[in-house]
Amino acid sequence: MKSDDRKFAILYSIIRDYIRTAEPVGSRTIEKNYNLGISSATIRNEMADLEDMGLLVQPHASSGRIPSDKAYRMYVNNFMKISDVESYVIENVRTLYDKYVGQLNKAIEATAEILTKLTNLTALVMTPHITQMDIKDIRLIHIEGERALLVIITKQGIVKNAEIRLNSKTDKKQLEKITVFLNMCVDGINNDFEAENFSIAMEALNSQEQRILAEVVAAIKNIYQQDADTKVYASGLTEIFKYPEFKDMEKARKVLETLHKQDMISYLLTEAMDSGINIKIGNENTFEELNDCSVVTATYKLNGRPIGSIGIVGPTRMDYDYCVSVIKAMTKTLDKHLSDTLGGKD
């Protein structure tokens, strides 16, 4: 079907042009700037067809066309070309990461800033989830009175910590005893400490210690299973002002307000955790407030397992080729950094 090829060549041209200019694209523009060897009149006819197919939209009767969300989806699935990011850029990122060895959260934050700098878009990142990881070591540090610091170290070398409050005073010795006990059965955490070791060793503790243990276990579940210590960051929230489609204050405000919510960021980054690179275009987004935006997310890994994700948010006419290339390169670089600095085999 020669005719179809031509249609999509026109569609492709229109999309590329609109991504670049943010202006509705007319038939003469295509004729002049893209050498398709056909006249504007023919292009007009094809454009009318493409509109019937739901791939183009006309803002008003006598204007050029803009691509629909469906068109972007087709573009992303069939026409998008991913390329390598220049190596000196990656080199700079590596150098930056080296400055944050031992400050995982800072490195993740820096990742957001780099994404923004490279794409001129809002970037979202989340710190690693530990839910899927195996615990290597649990420590309890007595602060004073009934306060203690709980530290969880995973086999992958990720460290999480949180202060916990017990119902009664305790001391260093008591916590040490419980710590030893806890580490004897860390394997039981995923199945509610039902492991054999648990009930056996339980008898070695007196009743007060058992009570404290129960509270500690609750805290561990909170931080480990709910992953209460996972944090999200956004950078470049004001980048949106650079784009003419958001020159309407009300539109910009709506998106901005949405992206300021922690749980929204969390949702966007968690939604597509297991699908590698994920792209949500315009109305594909669950939340109506983001129907004029596209969200590109990707997971980063440790020892081959996804442990967190990063993403960018921009207008639906974002440069998908470039953005996806960048986000791929960044996750790859981050993966490398994590395996270099955290190590720990599965």
Add this chain to the structure above:
Amino acid sequence: MKSDDRKFAILYSIIRDYIRTAEPVGSRTIEKNYNLGISSATIRNEMADLEDMGLLVQPHASSGRIPSDKAYRMYVNNFMKISDVESYVIENVRTLYDKYVGQLNKAIEATAEILTKLTNLTALVMTPHITQMDIKDIRLIHIEGERALLVIITKQGIVKNAEIRLNSKTDKKQLEKITVFLNMCVDGINNDFEAENFSIAMEALNSQEQRILAEVVAAIKNIYQQDADTKVYASGLTEIFKYPEFKDMEKARKVLETLHKQDMISYLLTEAMDSGINIKIGNENTFEELNDCSVVTATYKLNGRPIGSIGIVGPTRMDYDYCVSVIKAMTKTLDKHLSDTLGGKD
């Protein structure tokens, strides 16, 4: 001088009116709505005087007047009335704080959100500085290889922690030995560990231990003296869109961009750390980008010592009476919460 009293009564009325409406105030408005017993013509004459004194500004020749920054300064210094915040509000805040016992950072974040909710303004907060505090306890926890978690507990019960990387591998035993040693001379931290104890005990360590110790001390200085673990949060960044003076996109963008910078928040909150309540009006702000805003900050305390600060940012025509009342009430409530949950006498 009866004449001066009248002038300032007019000025006061104009400020109150402008704070409420954001519209330039004309002489007839004052005559009708504020019973000053004088005609609009007389008010006009006085207004011309007030303009000569630099207290009023006329946006254009035939418009009403708006207060100058100088007028707000006079208002804040002389006319402002601080009142109590309704007790049920405080009660709600207390209840909320109770949910975050043991999660100091969360409580501070919640404070920002409450400030935003109460004032409809952007709120800024910072977590406690520990620079002025005395260290009670230092712990080193071995993670794996050359990685360790440093935990600092102050006498005031504040806990800070950071991962550190040593230049060579270590183990649990070695770190325990160093920990014992460190705690013997925690008092020396403020004067570079020059204390007598330090050099004496130093001899008890072998050369590798001494090397590790030096690295740990450097890390402690970083987290303790530079207070590398102090965090800042902003909430309600999009509140600015509610105010007509920022309906100009460019203006709003500038302020928004400025308030998104961590170090800007840090600067604003640190600038006036020792002066209790601090109010910066319009061009009194160090940064040109905030010349259309006012910033109200206040310090919160532990055992009578300021350890951090909170603040709000809004248009210069903010309701100073109410805002200052709210921020006073909030610091007081936060102070109480901290002393209740952290305790620890000086």
Add this chain to the structure above:
DNA sequence: ATTAGCACTCATTAATGATGAGTGCTAATA
């Protein structure tokens, strides 16, 4: 010293018309 009266200023809004980019349709063409 105060106020009524009036001419004047200027932002805001609505109405009007010109411009131009871009279309759809028709008839001519290869």
Add this chain to the structure above:
DNA sequence: TATTAGCACTCATCATTAATGAGTGCTAAT
């Protein structure tokens, strides 16, 4: 039969103009 040239038509955008009205400064009367 597919393509293209030609043309009437649509509609957003922009500049111009005029009307409106809030508010002032100044002068003369009280």
